[in-house]
Amino acid sequence: MLISLEAVPRSKEALEEAAKAAQNFAEINIINVPDLLKFPLRSWEACAILAGKTASCIPHIRAIDFALDKPFPLIKFFRERGVKRVLVIAGDAPKNGEREVFPTQTIPFIGKLKQEMSELRIYAAFDPYRSNIRYEIDYLKAKEDAGVEGFMSQPFFDTRLLEIYAEFLEQKNVFWGVSPALSEQSRLYWESRNRAVFPKQFSPTMEWNVNFGRQVVEFCKTHGFNLYLMPIKVDIQAYLSGLFLKYR
Numbered sequence: 001m002l003i004s005l006e007a008v009p010r011s012k013e014a015l016e017e018a019a020k021a022a023q024n025f026a027e028i029n030i031i032n033v034p035d036l037l038k039f040p041l042r043s044w045e046a047c048a049i050l051a052g053k054t055a056s057c058i059p060h061i062r063a064i065d066f067a068l069d070k071p072f073p074l075i076k077f078f079r080e081r082g083v084k085r086v087l088v089i090a091g092d093a094p095k096n097g098e099r100e101v102f103p104t105q106t107i108p109f110i111g112k113l114k115q116e117m118s119e120l121r122i123y124a125a126f127d128p129y130r131s132n133i134r135y136e137i138d139y140l141k142a143k144e145d146a147g148v149e150g151f152m153s154q155p156f157f158d159t160r161l162l163e164i165y166a167e168f169l170e171q172k173n174v175f176w177g178v179s180p181a182l183s184e185q186s187r188l189y190w191e192s193r194n195r196a197v198f199p200k201q202f203s204p205t206m207e208w209n210v211n212f213g214r215q216v217v218e219f220c221k222t223h224g225f226n227l228y229l230m231p232i233k234v235d236i237q238a239y240l241s242g243l244f245l246k247y248r
Contacts, residue, residue: 002226004030004058004152004175005240009039009046019053021236027244032087032152032228035060037094044074048081058123059083062091063109064101072116085121087152088113107146114147126153126174128165129195137168144172152228155179155190158199159215166223178216179230180209180239186232206234210242217243 005028007018015033022028031054035043043059050057066072077083090106110122124143130136140151150173156162162176181187183204190196202208213229220227231239 001221001224002030002175003028004032004226004228005236006032006034006228006230006232007046007050008036008232009033009041009043011039011041012049015041015046015049016053018236019050021240022054024237025240025244028229028240030054030056030058032058033060035062035089035091037099044077044081044083047083048077051081056085057083058085058087060087060089061113062089063104063106064091064093065099066104066109066112067102068104068108068112072113075117078117078120084119085123086113087123087125088148089125107142110143110146110148122148123150123152123175124148126151127194128153128156128161129197133164133168136165140169149173150175150226153177154194155196155230156216157181157190157202157212158197159212159219160199161197162216162219166219166225170223173226175226175228176216176220177228177230178213179232180206180213180234182206182209182234206238206242210239213239213243 005018005022007015009015019031022031031050033043033046043061047057047059088106088110093101110124113120113122124140126140128136152175155177181190181204187198187202187204191198217227
């Protein structure tokens with residue numbers, strides 16, 4: 001079982017803090033870095049900073065940032081810095097229009113990456129709330145056909161929905177996403193932005209979120225899946241301590 005911890009690249013110091021937290025827990029063996037345009041550090045630059053501080057780092061790559069008719073510009077950077085895995089996402093166009101973007105779709109971009117960097121291990125984003133279960137499963141199959149070797153999901157907050165998707169994804173390399181929601185504002189964010197589904201018994205407390213996280217850890221262990229932790233705006237040390245305490 002692999003466990004990835006998300007580190008938001010707000011600054012070099014924030015990245016090093018996340019790496020230090022990960023080092024305190026042997027269960028965590030990967031750091032994922034989202035590519036957020038509001039921060040000066042790009043995801044691949046963040047992974048270069050984390051080199052040697054974590055066993056593996058996976059930068060998120062936005063398809064719309066790259067033209068299909070031009071060589072992928074980060075090949076040399078990836079090879080020199082030892083970037084061996086990426087997570088491909090579609091990406092949102094910048095609101096201010098200051099950055100150039102392209103009409104590049106995810107699936108052809110995955111195929112391009114695989115063709116130009118055959119050694120690269122490519123993961124694809126998985127959004128259980130995008131449309132409906134049949135649509136998302138078919139979309140994941142198309143990404144797999146294009147060359148991805150696994151999927152990393154948006155956070156789940158209900159084990160029942162996770163179990164339904166897991167039935168369709170047996171034997172697949174899936175990182176199930178979990179993100180603590182410690183306020184009603186956080187819950188509203190996930191519901192409005194991602195159309196996430198919360199169970200009626202949800203409580204915006206550390207206790208509820210830790211217990212839910214433990215359920216997902218146990219599910220992944222039992223069914224041969226992996227875990228993707230996104231502790232956004234939370235005391236990482238406290239959350240991870242609660243999550244892994246029973247396994248020590």
